[in-house]
Amino acid sequence: xxxxxxCKGLLxxxxxxxxxxxxxxCGYKPRQKKNLSVKEKVDIDSRLEVVDKTIETLPLTExxxxxxxxxxxxxxxxxxxxxxxxxxxxxxxxxxRHQWRQYD
Ligand SMILES: [Zn+2]
Ligand SMILES: [Zn+2]
Numbered sequence: 001x002x003x004x005x006x007c008k009g010l011l012x013x014x015x016x017x018x019x020x021x022x023x024x025x026c027g028y029k030p031r032q033k034k035n036l037s038v039k040e041k042v043d044i045d046s047r048l049e050v051v052d053k054t055i056e057t058l059p060l061t062e063x064x065x066x067x068x069x070x071x072x073x074x075x076x077x078x079x080x081x082x083x084x085x086x087x088x089x090x091x092x093x094x095x096x097r098h099q100w101r102q103y104d
Contacts, residue, residue, distance in 0.1 A: 004025070060073065067098040068098065
């Protein structure tokens with residue numbers, strides 16, 4: 001339960017914007033920057049998790065893992081920085097999940 005910083009009244013959901021709260025007695029609307037940044041962080045974390053799951057569906061190739069020397073790895077390519085730069089190939093060891101990149 002949250003209370004107003006000004007009059008200690010009860011904070012209720014803002015009718016105009018349900019994501020925000022306002023004071024039931026004086027109408028004071030506290031800033032909620034903190035809550036927003038927490039939400040953003042959660043979004044980033046869930047995006048990373050999606051990438052992690054997608055990796056399992058990537059094609060396998062013969063590439064030697066620099067960490068455990070296993071010879072099979074998932075691979076995908078990504079354009080880094082500017083578009084005139086060569087594509088970067090990413091590998092992820094099927095065995096130890098070590099990830100590395102290779103430039104052409
Ligand atoms: Zn108040
Ligand atoms: Zn490995």
